[in-house]
Amino acid sequence: MELENYQKELNKILKGCDICKAKMCNFCPNGKRKKFLKEKIKKLSSPKKFF
Incomplete structure (x- = not known):
């Protein structure tokens, strides 16, 4: 939801x-x-990896 708002803006x-x-x-x-x-978009769209 938040990602969509950033993309629209x-x-x-x-x-x-x-x-x-x-x-x-x-x-x-x-x-x-x-x-x-x-x-922000790059941060939210990138998959988070935990090791």
Whole structure:
């Protein structure tokens, strides 16, 4: 459930980024949010291994 919410939010941001002409992601708050969301999605989607 939480993973789906992160993916939906990331998709919304990516649609805006496709429209953006500035392409200054380092300064854009959406760029920082994208990075955070991608990390969360990667963490939640990766299988956890216990040894």
